[in-house]
Amino acid sequence: MPTLHDLTPLARALMLRHIFRKSPLNTAVGIALALTAVQAQAQEVQFHIPAQPLASALQELGRQANYQVLYNQEDMEGNRSSAIDGSLPLAQAVGDLLKGTNIDYRIDGNAIVFKKKTADSSAVELSNMVILSNSSGTITEDSKSYTPGTLATATRLVLTPRETPQSITVVTRQIMDDFNMDSIDEVMNATPGVSVTGVDSDRTSYNVRGFAVNNFQYDGIPSTRVATYSAGHTLTDMAIYDRVEILKGSTGLLTGTGTPGASFNxxxxxxxxxxxxxxxxxxxxxxxxxxxxxxxxxxxxxxxxxxxxxxxxxxxxxxxxxxxxxxxxxxxxxxxxxxxxxxxxxxxxxxxxxxxxxxxxxxxxxxxxxxxxxxxxxxxxxxxxxxxxxxxxxxxxxxxxxxxxxxxxxxxxxxxxxxxxxxxxxxxxxxxxxxxxxxxxxxxxxxxxxxxxxxxxxxxxxxxxxxxxxxxxxxxxxxxxxxxxxxxxxxxxxxxxxxxxxxxxxxxxxxxxxxxxxxxxxxxxxxxxxxxxxxxxxxxxxxxxxxxxxxxxxxxxxxxxxxxxxxxxxxxxxxxxxxxxxxxxxxxxxxxxxxxxxxxxxxxxxxxxxxxxxxxxxxxxxxxxxxxxxxxxxxxxxxxxxxxxxxxxxxxxxxxxxxxxxxxxxxxxxxxxxxxxxxxxxxxxxxxxxxxxxxxxxxxxxxxxxxxxxxxxxxxxxxxxxxxxxxxxxxxxxxxxxxxxxxxxxxxxxxxxxxxxxxxxxxxxxxxxxxxxxxxxxxxxxxxxxxxxxxxxxxxxxxxx
Known part of the structure; x- marks a missing residue:
């Protein structure tokens, strides 16, 4: 039987919380619950969870550990998980996953409850950020962020900007809302490295790195604009879009044909x-x-x-x-x-x-x-x-x-x-x-x-x-x-x-x-x-x-x-x-x-x-x-x-x-x-x-x-x-x-x-x-x-x- 010193900090806290209750019955039940938690945490589970938005990581943690995961999405506030990989005890896995975040947790039976820590006077407050991710990358709406979490425009792999070996600029929903960008022209005018040239009242052209850009994607599906007649691409309204990803350089891996300046997704x-x-x-x-x-x-x-x-x-x-x-x-x-x-x-x-x-x-x-x-x-x-x-x-x-x-x-x-x-x-x-x-x-x-x-x-x-x-x-x-x-x-x-x-x-x-x-x-x-x-x-x-x-x-x-x-x-x-x-x-x-x-x-x-x-x-x-x-x-x-x-x-x-x-x-x-x-x-x-x-x-x-x-x-x-x-x-x-x-x-x-x-x-x-x-x-x-x-x-x- 493990001693109190051998327990993880969470297990010790659980045990002590119950030991010092006045009722002997509560004390006995508390010891039993604490030992159950110790046993559950001691069992190693094979984890594979890449670094990603914390909400998504927690869901994956619960699935792989067969635990119910409970949290308020508002508490996730822009946190990203650390990656964990290998056979780990549950408590160690949870702790490693939360490194660098402002999230605390407790284990109640077969549930793990996550909650934002109480900030002290020296803590850096995070922006109110609720992030969800899918096969196209991180949804930027409601993130209140000017930068993306993950994206898949370059290779179909869902990667962070740092993991992507190409320059990519993302105009998020928050930027569009803040600066009243209702048209794609307004988005491109705000994008570093994109030059917008007016042709006439209803046509514009875009240039990136010295080349005209006619490569568009919609949810990753390519569409080529024919500039001579134009047909709606450069008049696109932004009301229906979460973000615009501008992948710079040649993009033929996923778009097939096109010019080498950039592609707009x-x-x-x-x-x-x-x-x-x-x-x-x-x-x-x-x-x-x-x-x-x-x-x-x-x-x-x-x-x-x-x-x-x-x-x-x-x-x-x-x-x-x-x-x-x-x-x-x-x-x-x-x-x-x-x-x-x-x-x-x-x-x-x-x-x-x-x-x-x-x-x-x-x-x-x-x-x-x-x-x-x-x-x-x-x-x-x-x-x-x-x-x-x-x-x-x-x-x-x-x-x-x-x-x-x-x-x-x-x-x-x-x-x-x-x-x-x-x-x-x-x-x-x-x-x-x-x-x-x-x-x-x-x-x-x-x-x-x-x-x-x-x-x-x-x-x-x-x-x-x-x-x-x-x-x-x-x-x-x-x-x-x-x-x-x-x-x-x-x-x-x-x-x-x-x-x-x-x-x-x-x-x-x-x-x-x-x-x-x-x-x-x-x-x-x-x-x-x-x-x-x-x-x-x-x-x-x-x-x-x-x-x-x-x-x-x-x-x-x-x-x-x-x-x-x-x-x-x-x-x-x-x-x-x-x-x-x-x-x-x-x-x-x-x-x-x-x-x-x-x-x-x-x-x-x-x-x-x-x-x-x-x-x-x-x-x-x-x-x-x-x-x-x-x-x-x-x-x-x-x-x-x-x-x-x-x-x-x-x-x-x-x-x-x-x-x-x-x-x-x-x-x-x-x-x-x-x-x-x-x-x-x-x-x-x-x-x-x-x-x-x-x-x-x-x-x-x-x-x-x-x-x-x-x-x-x-x-x-x-x-x-x-x-x-x-x-x-x-x-x-x-x-x-x-x-x-x-x-x-x-x-x-x-x-x-x-x-x-x-x-x-x-x-x-x-x-x-x-x-x-x-x-x-x-x-x-x-x-x-x-x-x-x-x-x-x-x-x-x-x-x-």
Missing amino acids: LIRKKPTDEFRGHATVSAGSWDNYRTELDIGGPLTGSGNIRGRAVAAYEDGNSYLDNYEKKKTVYYGVLEFDLTPDTLLTLGGDYQDNEPTASTWGAPMIYDSNGNINKQSRSFNAGADWSSWEQYTRSVFATLEHTFANNWLGKVHLNHQINGYDAKLATASSGNPNPDTGTGVSLWTGKYVGETKTNSADLYLTGPFELFGMEHELVVGGTISRKHWDATNYTRPSTYSTSVDNYYEWDGDIAEPDWVFSRAYDEITREKGFYTTGRFSLTDNLKLILGGRVSDYRAETVSKNGVFTPYAGLVYDLTENFSAYASYTSIFSPQTLKTEQGNVLDPLEGDSYEVGIKGEFFNGRLNSNIAYFEIKQDNYAVATGNRAPDGTNAYRAEQGVIAKGYELELSGEIAPGWNLMGGYTHKVAKRDGEKVNTISPEDQFNINTSYTLPGKYNRLTVGAGARWQGKTWDEMTRPTVGTDDFTQDSYWLLNLMARYKVTSNVTASVNVNNLLDKKYVTINNNYGLYLWGEPRNITGSIRWDF
Whole structure:
């Protein structure tokens, strides 16, 4: 029989608590209970619980030890567990799991009760954080955090940012709520390393590390944006999303085809375990009004069926004359616990964007004398009937099952429609005579089309043992079929496109009777098999190796067996820092032909990256310092001759090489003080000449908020700032020839404040471009410029229920 000295601290406490009770019967029962606890704790159990959000770890602890685990989720407050692995007594396992947390525990019979410790005056208070995790990573909603817990965008392995050997920025739900980010453009403007360039009133382009980004993912399922016609991707409303993960560098392992700059993964909101929701109304500059309703919770008494519904409607004007926009968003999702280990998810989303007086282009940079064509920020070059409607429709289903050996299998099916209905006329062709306003004509056209994409992704992932160490493996495959059906129209030959006086243009012109021009009916098929392994070479050194074999077939090009490698190495230098290196790649098929009639090999983007990542305060603060190089090969260069089919001939050459470095910091840097920020420097060159100079070489972003302490804790204040270096490109300048047009470096400053009126009602105000800075983005293809948005303000009221 063990002595009192031999007992664990918990067992001693239990025994002493009962021994010193007055009743002899209670004393006897207390001794028996304490000895039972000792015996239970002394029995060793085989544990395997990786470091993860504490709530998830506790659930896994109870399952593996066959104990009931009781806790209040609010008490988990941002804690992450330590990893435990091996045959351990229960008490030791619990103690090791809770290292570094503010959680205490006690054992009552066959239950373990966890509770937050009482903070003393020297303790650091943690942010109120409730974290849940799934196969896509950590849910950020309600975390009140500016940094993620875990994510799976890079490899399908659910890893922390520190464990991921690539730069990745996550814009959490809290950042979006604090800074009133209702659109993906606003999210990207706040993201370190992402450059947003306006093209016209309804299109923007994104650049990362010197390359345009058209790679989107929705819950990890790839979708490629065709920038020419656009179809809703860059108009995405953020009401239905938990977070946006920006994975930088080549991402071909999971996306297949694309460009090497980055991939954007938008993770949808999930149903909640308890009934909850919110309603928000807002009003802002230029008569912009928005309403939003979000409600979710269990639909059965047992909670095995849960649902969530989101609706948003936005209506307003703009700083552009005549331009108006309406946006309608719906989202619904259901989760079914078919068994304790099997989850079925069904959902769908819907968005309509209906603008009026859309532009197709912007003001031209130069007048006919070669001087700057200065137009007011409110000048709208579009006709009053011009409209670029875009819409998206999605339905999806996932089935995931956790096996007894901790392996997970998941099937994800997705049907998505991206459509557009654009009838356009814009006074943007030519250079106006500064004296008469003549010399300008309209660009006109009507384009109607939609892309229907059916995708499926199936994978298995889980741990395995080899050479006495535990490793992780992912094996999966994807298949997709994309059908683009479109019709283009043109104006009749009798329709005049001449603008009498450009400086008196007000958009009042008749719409033409459109004439059929061309129809498209194209099908693109892709399929791929991918695998990734995370190997523990030592306790501190992890190697990630993977690859993808892809088949691609379109109307004019077919490529089979394209191999896309992935390799990463992460070494834990200290408790807080890890060094990493990675190599990733991606490819993009081409339709251009050589002089012999052969299709050019796919563009290949290879990314190399090294860096140091930091993780502090149990993962509540993350940092990253990275150096990167990206090489895009098989770049198409015109030969000046013709291919056998009469089209222009090209040859493939070494392409663009981009180099640079990034510094990022995100999370809670002090109690109540959150921050996401970073600095990026990149230079992209081809044959020694700089390219893509319309995106800045240097860029700094920061968004930060602070909740006041003590009796002032109802108030949260914050600020966002963005600085970018100069941008420029070579333009054709009348009377001069070619010349560089430059936008000098500039700062933009945003402010926010939020006040908790009651426990359920919150009032907020957001000011963008506080200093009303005037700046432009450049459309280098057509010699146009687009003004950035002037100072604007939005006030909102939110009711949580």
